[in-house]
Amino acid sequence: MPAPPPVRLLGLTGAPGVGKSTYAASLGRPVVPMDGFHYADVELVRRGLLSAKGVPDTFDAPGYAALLRRVRAGEPDVVAPSFDRVLEQPLAGAIAVPATGPVVTEGSYLLLDEPRWRAARAQIDVVWHLHLDDAVRRERLVARHVEFGKTPDEARAWVSRVDDANARLVEAAAARADLVVELPAG
Template sequence: MLVDDAVALVPSIPGRRALLGLVGAPAAGKSTLARRLVAGVNERLGADTAAYVPMDGFHLSNAQLDRLGLRDRKGAPETFDVDGYVQLLRRLRSERERPVYAPDFDRRLDEPVAAGLVVPAGTGLVVTEGNYLADDGPGWGHVRDLLDELWYVDAPRRLRERRLLRRHVRGGRTESEARAFITASERPNALRVERGRAHCTRIVVPGQPDENGTWEV
């Protein structure tokens, strides 16, 4: 089971924290899997043994995207603060004496939220996830260097795009606007993500996926 493998990553050496990365195309089910892994590890080893820190907290704000002319490319690699994300990963690996605060992403606001998450000092495993953890673009290669393992989360394109359509409509787009955004942005981003599969240590495929994502962990 996947939880067994996540538990095995929890280090026994004092002062060391392990980082597990999950990468995959938009709406592949990365966040669902990450949360279930964290819950499973904590159930086995005790509360706060594992924590969840998504890459999405490093989305550039909508104001910055407007300034850069990238609002219609939101979700592409250049619309994230990769350097900030790398610095957080470095701190998570080395800082065990004090809590580490991390940004979160609010889908209702469609904006990052500063210090929305906290990793307690005693946490031994951080599960992080995002689209570009295996990317070769500027800055992204440093992410792989900081991860103990990197799992590629695979899911059929048709299922992913149904989830994306529902997500964007719930976020305020009309159905036609959502479909246009998926075609213009989400689909090219997914193709770019898929090119990073070779950098991953494992391919994870959900069993019998449904609209909400079903994981046997």
């Protein structure tokens, strides 16, 4: 793996299940997950998006951009939200972000060419797109859905109905990455 660059904010992106969260955690830096900006179910219901959980419009992209701006500004006492995979809900005030030093942020939609996502990208110094063999990625994604409560059939259906379309969006944005990192499939 390449050495992480000496910047305040390194962004990791890539398709669902590619291994962003795992890779980010291995870097030994504080991690701000884009997933913390999932709208809660109560807001998804209001927007009529509950069944589409995970598509770009189900995230508070402006809230994410605003928090990254505070991190960039070196504001003290920034505490980022996390995403609880058991509750399947965001959790406010979960991750303390130091005012100085390198920080990683990771999520699928960092490079989408839409104003609300470009605002987030503008706060990140360098973005790496992670790529993994598609069959391996989908296999791991199905296994993770099963680990968190779906049956294998439900998991495969969810990957086909929701995750695959999101993966195509993310791969189409890879050309805007500063670097594409090919992850080993083994």
